[in-house]
Amino acid sequence: MSSVRNEVRALRSARGLSQADLAGAMGVSRQTINSIEKERYTPSLPLAISLARYFRTNVEEVFHVDGEPGTP
Amino acid sequence: MSTVSQERHERTPMTKRNATFWFGPILSVLIGFAYLGACLAAGKPALGVVMMLLMFLCAGAVIVSSRYSETLRGLMDHRDERLRGIDVTATTFAGTVLILVVLGSFIVSLAQGHSGDPYGWMAAVTGVSYVGAVIYLRIRR
Numbered sequence: 001m002s003s004v005r006n007e008v009r010a011l012r013s014a015r016g017l018s019q020a021d022l023a024g025a026m027g028v029s030r031q032t033i034n035s036i037e038k039e040r041y042t043p044s045l046p047l048a049i050s051l052a053r054y055f056r057t058n059v060e061e062v063f064h065v066d067g068e069p070g071t072p
Numbered sequence: 073m074s075t076v077s078q079e080r081h082e083r084t085p086m087t088k089r090n091a092t093f094w095f096g097p098i099l100s101v102l103i104g105f106a107y108l109g110a111c112l113a114a115g116k117p118a119l120g121v122v123m124m125l126l127m128f129l130c131a132g133a134v135i136v137s138s139r140y141s142e143t144l145r146g147l148m149d150h151r152d153e154r155l156r157g158i159d160v161t162a163t164t165f166a167g168t169v170l171i172l173v174v175l176g177s178f179i180v181s182l183a184q185g186h187s188g189d190p191y192g193w194m195a196a197v198t199g200v201s202y203v204g205a206v207i208y209l210r211i212r213r
Contacts, residue, residue: 027151028151029146031143032152032153
């Protein structure tokens with residue numbers, strides 16, 4: 001079963017943002033950002049894309065799927 | 073000082089209440105009026121007033137509490153996807169528990185020599201609703 005890792009905390013911290021700041025920008029709760037960073041919650045595709053765009057990168061740079069079919 | 077991207081995302085701030093937020097409180101008020109009407113019909117006006125006021129109090133408590141609880145506000149306005157998912161899962165769990173209680177009550181009623189009403193009808197309506205929902209969603213999704 002594949003698991004999803006992410007770089008949200010690192011990207012957020014590098015920009016000096018609080019979880020509340022990022023949550024406000026994304027239109028979600030601070031709890032959701034916290035759960036994403038702790039990898040307890042995998043965001044939906046629209047939210048994942050919004051996060052990637054916010055950090056001015058692509059989704060693959062923010063989210064990593066382990067055990068993905070077709071990958072070594 | 074935090075830096076915020078200049079790129080504006082078209083999402084409503086979490087602090088603003090949307091129309092979905094008011095569904096719960098309005099429903100509570102309407103249920104309160106329903107309680108009053110039912111108790112008036114039963115010749116128990118005082119009980120009806122008390123039950124109606126309790127529902128009004130519930131609606132008010134939820135509105136005030138939502139200012140201090142991110143979880144409660146998220147459950148009410150359905151703006152946050154994670155809280156929407158929690159709401160759906162919790163509703164599914166509660167519905168499953170209710171179905172089991174109804175089925176158990178139906179079985180006990182039969183064992184006691186009764187007809188099983190109204191539990192049998194409740195179980196039947198639930199079953200038909202589930203099948204209908206699966207069919208509808210199978211077509212739409």
